[in-house]
Amino acid sequence: MPKEGDISSEKFHQELEQDIKRNVEFGFLFNLLSWPAVAIITSIVFYRFNKNVVPFAFIDEVFHLGQTVQYINGNWKSWDPKITTPPGLYVLGWIQYKLLHGFVAWSPLTALRLLNLFGGLIVWPWVVLRPLFLFSAVKFWPINLMCFPLLFTFYFLYYTDVWSTIFIVESLTLAITLPFGERKSIWASALCGLVSCLFRQTNIVWNLFVMIIVIERRALIQRDFNNVHFNNYLKLIIHSLENFHQLVLPYALNFMLFLAFLAYNRSITLGDKSNHTAGIHLVQFFYCIAFIAIFSAPIWISRRFVRGYLRYTLDHPLGLVFQWLGMVILIRYFTRAHPFLLADNRHYTFYLFKKIITRNKFFKYLVMPASYHFSIYSYMSVMHSNIIHFHPILPIEIKSPVDLPVQLTHISWTALLVCTFITVVPSPLFEPRYYILPYIFWRIFVSGSPESYLADRIVELTGVHRLSREFLWFALINVFTLTVFAFKPIVWQTESFPQRIIW
Structure with a gap:
């Protein structure tokens, strides 16, 4: 005769299966129906922007457009010394222009901007994100x-960010989903990682992250990871050495090519080295985590979560004091105000920095450390609740990497933190575009909380109700930023056209 506990457990698992099935079906339907609407609206806005709002090259587009036009004209040896990134975008723009030339009567700028619109509305959700979504339909929606x-802002402009993101995240997608079989998929993943570096050099750091994912998803099965973390690190290293040619070599070639580039160029920056010298901008990490916490708020925030944070601070008063003092010291000695930040009011960071972050000493040394502390707690708590935990003795039952859940272990979680730190801290600029990949790689591996926003109860076991709020939150931010961009022009005496505010 079954025990009461067994019945309760069986009922719970039945409810969980039904909840997952219902929410997966809803997620597929929502994505299928909402994508055409978003794509049509975005395309209309793109048309209006190109016709009436910004029919001219805007900020960095001046350099990107000029270099691509040089390639279109056959001047492959020409290079603008003001450009800091590799020529991946310009080669892709050349291909795009050659394909469309003669078919549409658009200006070169509009034709080139269409490259990012196509990437953002077609390639990004359907080619890159959809396979991951099929593997983990309750974690995120494409x-x-x-x-x-x-990222959405740059669908309307000719910048490097869209395709840089597409190629490096596709590297992760191939590494997890293995669509071409294990060996070919890993080499394809490494190739996409290499191509991504032709759009942004710092993507070499994310090549390392993807490589660790590849090794880890095999080592944890074949080496039987357990709850002894140091032991798992040793197993990962041993597995990578014993399977070097299959798992490490494809990415190691990328690292070797990147080192050759550094030796040749003598810097990670291609041009304009005087204004883009690497440094130690530690507060940039706080900015990045704060942005991630704000954008991800719909998937984690709740009354219970806030109460948990308050309990944490009250239970560790001495630790809180030392953490606060540490942040104050870092803010005092490692905040960098780049001349571009202070002089260019066409970016939201200009207003954030002057009006909030450094408004006065109260904001700088009390309000901002408190917000950073809460943001870090949010980031770490959400990630910690989503990592794979191992049994101290029993091996994992899954026998194939492709059958593993889209989750991180304590090793890849640490790698994500380190890669985020390495990516953002050396940059002297307070630049939200640098936070795109740290957010995307974090968001793919975490799930929405099942808790109610205001009540202390579980609403849905899979937390899919939060995904719809996340969609609305992003839509609201995009409507706001596009409205400001379109209807709040800025007059610059040195520019012939009205200027606009972007990220």
Whole structure:
């Protein structure tokens, strides 16, 4: 005769299965129906922007457009010394222009901007995100990440961010889903990682992250990871050495090519080295985590979560004091105000920095450390609740990497933190575009909380109700930023056209 506990457990698992099935079906339907609407609206806005709002090259587009036109004209040896990134975008723009030339009567700028619109509305959600979504349908929705505000803005402009993101995240997608079989998929993943570096050099750091994912998803099965973390690190290293040619070599070639580039160029920056010298901008990490916490708020925030944070601070008063003092010291000695930040009011960071972050000493040394502390707690708590935990003795039952859940272990979680730190801290600029990949790689591996926003109860076991709020949150931010961009022009005496505010 079954015990009461067994019945309760069986009922719970039945409810969980039904909840997952219902929410997966809803997620597929929502993405299928909402994508055409978002794509049509975005395309209309794109048309209006190109016709009436910004029919001219805007900020960095001046350099990107000029270099691509040089390639279109056959001047492949020409290079603008003001450009700091590799020529991946310009080669892709050359291909795009050659394909469309003669078929549409658009200006070169509009034709080149269409490259990012196509990438953002077609390639990004359907080619890159959809396979991951099929593997983990209750973690994220492709439509949401398609509408991620820091990336969405650049669907309308000719910048490097869209395709840089597409190629490096596709490297992760191939590494997890293995669509071409294990060996070919890993080499394809490494190739996409290499191509991504032709759009942004710092993507070499994310090549390392993807490589660790590849090794880890095999080592944890074949080496039987357990709850002894140091032991798992040793197993990962041993597994990578014993399987070097299959797992490490494809990415190691990328690292070797990157080192050759550094030796040749003598810097990670291609041009304009005087204004883009690497440094130690530690507060940039606080900015990045704060942005991630704000954008991800719909998936984690609740009354219970806030109460948990308050309990944590009250239970560790001495630790809180030392953490606060540490942040104050870092803010005092490692805040960098780049001349571009202070002089260019066409970016939201100009207003954030002057009006909030450094408004006065009260904001700088009390309000901002408190917000950073809460943001870090949010980031770490959400990630910690989503990592794979291992049994101290029993091996994992899954026998194939492709059958593993889209989750991180304590090793890849640490790697994500380290890669985020390495990516953002050396940059002297307070630049939200640098937070796109730290957010995307974090968001793919975490799930929405099942808790109610205001009540202390579980609403849905899979937390899919939060994904719809996330979509609305991103839509609201995008509507706001696009409205400001379109209807709040700025007059610069040195520019012939009205200027606009972007991220």
